[in-house]
Amino acid sequence: ARTRRFHTRCENLTLLSIFSSLLAIHRTCSAPEDPRRKHLCMGSMKTLPRVICSFDRPARVQPKNVGQIHSFGNKNSASLHRSARNKQSPNVSLVLARGSSDGTQELVIAADDELNKKMGLADYLTDLGGPRFFSPLPQILAEESTAQDLLPMQRRPFMLFLPGIDGTGVNALRQFGFLAPRFELRSMNIPRTDRTPFKQLVEEVVEFIEQECADIPSTRPVYLLGESFGGILALAVALRCPQVVHRVVLVNPATSFERSIWTRVGPLLPQLPDDVYQEILPLAVSPLVSNPMNMAADAVDTEASPLEQLSQLGDTMLAMTPALQKLADILPKETLAWKLKLLKQGCEQVVPSLNKVQQRVLVVAGSQDLLIPSQEEAKILTQKIPRCSMTVIDGSSHAMLMEKTVNLMQIIQDEGFYTTELKLTSYPIKRSARKGVAGPMEIPTQSEVAKSTEGQLDVFSKMASPVFLSTRASDGKPVLGLEGFPRGRPVLIVGNHQTFAPDLSLLIKGMLQETGILVRGLAHPFVFLQGAQREKERDPNSPPPTPSVGSAGVMSQYGAVPVSPRNMYRLLDNGEVVLLYPGGVREAFKNKGEEYQLIWPRRPEVIRMAARFGATIVPLSAVGADDVELLFDSKELLKLPFIGDRLRDFSRTVPSPRKGASEAKEVGQDFIMPVPNLLNGKPPNRFYFLFGKPIITSPDDTKDPELVESMYKDLKFRVESGLEYLLTKRKQDPYGDFLKRSFYEASWGGKKQAPTFDP
Numbered sequence: 001a002r003t004r005r006f007h008t009r010c011e012n013l014t015l016l017s018i019f020s021s022l023l024a025i026h027r028t029c030s031a032p033e034d035p036r037r038k039h040l041c042m043g044s045m046k047t048l049p050r051v052i053c054s055f056d057r058p059a060r061v062q063p064k065n066v067g068q069i070h071s072f073g074n075k076n077s078a079s080l081h082r083s084a085r086n087k088q089s090p091n092v093s094l095v096l097a098r099g100s101s102d103g104t105q106e107l108v109i110a111a112d113d114e115l116n117k118k119m120g121l122a123d124y125l126t127d128l129g130g131p132r133f134f135s136p137l138p139q140i141l142a143e144e145s146t147a148q149d150l151l152p153m154q155r156r157p158f159m160l161f162l163p164g165i166d167g168t169g170v171n172a173l174r175q176f177g178f179l180a181p182r183f184e185l186r187s188m189n190i191p192r193t194d195r196t197p198f199k200q201l202v203e204e205v206v207e208f209i210e211q212e213c214a215d216i217p218s219t220r221p222v223y224l225l226g227e228s229f230g231g232i233l234a235l236a237v238a239l240r241c242p243q244v245v246h247r248v249v250l251v252n253p254a255t256s257f258e259r260s261i262w263t264r265v266g267p268l269l270p271q272l273p274d275d276v277y278q279e280i281l282p283l284a285v286s287p288l289v290s291n292p293m294n295m296a297a298d299a300v301d302t303e304a305s306p307l308e309q310l311s312q313l314g315d316t317m318l319a320m321t322p323a324l325q326k327l328a329d330i331l332p333k334e335t336l337a338w339k340l341k342l343l344k345q346g347c348e349q350v351v352p353s354l355n356k357v358q359q360r361v362l363v364v365a366g367s368q369d370l371l372i373p374s375q376e377e378a379k380i381l382t383q384k385i386p387r388c389s390m391t392v393i394d395g396s397s398h399a400m401l402m403e404k405t406v407n408l409m410q411i412i413q414d415e416g417f418y419t420t421e422l423k424l425t426s427y428p429i430k431r432s433a434r435k436g437v438a439g440p441m442e443i444p445t446q447s448e449v450a451k452s453t454e455g456q457l458d459v460f461s462k463m464a465s466p467v468f469l470s471t472r473a474s475d476g477k478p479v480l481g482l483e484g485f486p487r488g489r490p491v492l493i494v495g496n497h498q499t500f501a502p503d504l505s506l507l508i509k510g511m512l513q514e515t516g517i518l519v520r521g522l523a524h525p526f527v528f529l530q531g532a533q534r535e536k537e538r539d540p541n542s543p544p545p546t547p548s549v550g551s552a553g554v555m556s557q558y559g560a561v562p563v564s565p566r567n568m569y570r571l572l573d574n575g576e577v578v579l580l581y582p583g584g585v586r587e588a589f590k591n592k593g594e595e596y597q598l599i600w601p602r603r604p605e606v607i608r609m610a611a612r613f614g615a616t617i618v619p620l621s622a623v624g625a626d627d628v629e630l631l632f633d634s635k636e637l638l639k640l641p642f643i644g645d646r647l648r649d650f651s652r653t654v655p656s657p658r659k660g661a662s663e664a665k666e667v668g669q670d671f672i673m674p675v676p677n678l679l680n681g682k683p684p685n686r687f688y689f690l691f692g693k694p695i696i697t698s699p700d701d702t703k704d705p706e707l708v709e710s711m712y713k714d715l716k717f718r719v720e721s722g723l724e725y726l727l728t729k730r731k732q733d734p735y736g737d738f739l740k741r742s743f744y745e746a747s748w749g750g751k752k753q754a755p756t757f758d759p
Contacts, residue, residue: 130194131204133160134169134187155420157221157247158213159183162205162230162237163190164399165254165339171227172401178409182418183223186212188230192335198345202236209237209244221422225408227251227401228372229339232346238359239350246422246442248361249412252369252398255351256377257343266340270333354384360442361388362417364408366396374398387557389448391415416447425518425559426489426574438570441559443518448557449509464624465741466506466687467733467756468514476693478725478759482515486618486694489575492610493519493691495620496598496719497587499630500673503622507579507689508558520571521579522563524588525655526671563657565609572613579620582606584657589673591633595626596723604712611697611708618694619715621722623730624687629680634672647672683738686756688730690722732757 159179163169167190179185188205190196196204213222222245226234231253238245257263365378378390391411393400400406412418423443470484471477478484497503501524508519561567563584571578581587582600590597610617638644654671695715701707735741735754744754 132189134189156184157223159185159223161187162226162233164228164230171399175401175408198342205237206241219422221246223247225249228254232350235350238357242358248359250363252374256372258347260372270337357385361385363390365392366400367392367394369398371398416445426576438561438567463684464687468510468689470691471693485691486616490572490613490615491577492615493579493618493620497581497583498625499590499628501588502625517577518559519579520576521560523560524585525562528562572615591635592630604708607708607712608702611701614698616694619692619718621690621719623726624685627685629677630674631677632675686736688726692718692722729757
């Protein structure tokens with residue numbers, strides 16, 4: 001009786017799930033189209049190129065004796081030709097042909113004339129032993145060289161697709177036709193009988209990538225594409241080999257597994273009776289390896305009446321029922337139990353280390369993912385991963401890669417995440433060179449710059465309307481723009497810190513957009529601790545906070561690192577362009593009456609460090625932010641009862657960047673932020689940046705202490721002279737007034753900056 005009641009409850013839950021899905025599909029068919037949901041075919045499937053694939057392990061092995069081609073995959077068949085000899089061989093060639101004569105999707109196999117044996121696709125993909133890698137063959141793609149979107153193989157970035165919990169990689173087959181012309185594509189296959197632990201899976205992927213990428217140029221990007229469980233695996237591989245992997249695309253990553261219902265329900269599924277698991281459960285579990293509801297919805301005529309749409313959907317679902325029953329063969333109970341353990345192992349290893357991922361990461365989440373909270377997880381990942389962005393595809397489910405209306409290649413391009421050439425701030429001698437926080441960093445594309453500055457930083461940049469000036473080396477005269485900025489390396493920019501330090505993000509963004517140079521800013525360690533502290537204090541299940549101007553996420557996107565002698569040493573040693581504010585937090589949190597004053601250490605350590613590497617020192621003067629009116633400065637705050645004691649206690653918990661030889665007591669490092677007067681109604685002034693005449697250093701300079709002291713005084717003089725120049729010249733700016741400047745720039749639709757004074 002208990003068994004019958006259990007079966008009845010399972011049937012009711014399954015029917016309820018199907019009915020809810022039918023309603024969701026009906027709403028999706030009737031809803032307006034999301035402009036980001038690009039149709040896969042952009043017309044006819046016949047326009048898509050063929051993708052030739054092979055299984056090989058561990059290194060790239062191309063099949064020999066490619067001969068007769070046998071096809072499968074029409075409307076009524078699902079079989080695959082393979083010879084008995086190839087049944088035990090790891091090198092079996094597959095041809096994925098997009099578009100057959102009758103307009104249907106086609107999958108064919110190319111091998112010897114011996115091919116005379118058929119077997120099921122599920123059997124082929126799940127009974128191959130250990131993990132293997134599915135590899136497109138470049139010589140067949142070369143036949144499609146007349147296609148407009150096909151790049152030469154040597155120009156394509158390398159991409160490895162890591163599959164979801166099913167391990168087959170079948171979910172991404174619909175996307176390979178668009179990814180292959182733009183990437184040198186590989187895909188991992190984990191057979192259903194494989195029981196490799198998570199750490200060993202990571203090592204196998206790392207070994208494969210290192211072998212595949214050993215001989216490719218260091219400027220050629222390496223991508224990881226991970227779906228669901230593959231997203232966890234991709235992050236683990238990125239953490240394991242940051243010197244090889246440059247970019248990571250995560251599609252509905254399962255890093256939220258521990259917060260999903262699967263931690264409670266998942267272990268119960270393998271305990272179901274066999275007949276329940278085989279006959280009923282595939283309808284509920286099918287989203288793990290496919291998306292039958294959305295696939296059925298593709299056959300629905302959206303212009304028909306709601307009743308006709310529901311009828312068409314029901315007919316299609318009935319026709320797909322035999323195929324759905326095969327899902328239990330691809331993911332039997334024992335395999336499901338093991339994959340759930342892998343998910344737990346992966347989350348335990350990866351989630352605590354997300355803040356250490358140095359690669360650029362793009363998270364693509366479906367708004368209708370019913371398996372895990374992908375949309376919420378995407379927001380959390382953008383907070384935890386330093387260089388992470390996200391996009392949400394409206395109406396897409398967990399298996400979005402199988403949906404007809406999703407084109408992942410188009411999404412990657414729309415997000416500015418596709419690049420064929422890797423541009424680094426400095427180039428290591430070999431690909432395996434250590435990177436780390438202060439190591440070489442990939443320069444973001446202009447599209448990434450635009451997207452990463454959307455929101456508060458973009459609004460602040462428009463309000464400040466920054467003006468950049470540089471000094472010509474020939475005559476020492478200031479000019480608009482950055483034509484006078486030195487092109488040699490390394491370069492150390494040394495400037496005055498403005499109140500509340502809003503200038504770092506503006507300066508780095510302006511330099512990148514105008515010169516293509518990514519300045520590596522040295523920021524206070526507290527900036528990089530804010531995100532972690534917020535994560536620790538807030539409820540893990542609540543939405544993450546919005547990043548503030550100058551927050552760790554934006555700073556990391558632009559290559560800023562915690563200020564320390566060691567990081568500065570590494571950056572200069574790598575030949576980077578480095579930005580340093582000697583006044584530090586004391587100069588950023590000025591007291592009343594200290595506007596545009598330098599509060600620098602007495603010792604000339606900055607000159608010694610620059611001269612050690614023969615760096616060119618560029619004085620930087622900036623004005624605009626020190627005009628803010630303060631309600632309370634740090635001295636006044638410390639005098640307040642109760643509040644002063646709390647601020648002192650808090651300041652002691654903030655790590656100081658000045659330790660040991662770099663400590664400067666005359667500057668002070670109390671982290672006590674003044675309170676601005678926000679009620680005066682005064683709009684922000686325009687920001688001005690002047691790069692002064694460079695100072696050339698040599699390693700021999702360090703041997704003469706008097707020369708070093710003289711160069712330090714000269715550096716301070718040039719910065720102070722630049723401040724006087726800007727404070728005088730800004731009075732001649734015809735658009736220095738905020739309202740007048742805003743009206744001018746708004747009249748141009750924000751596409752043209754207001755003019756400024758004649759230097």
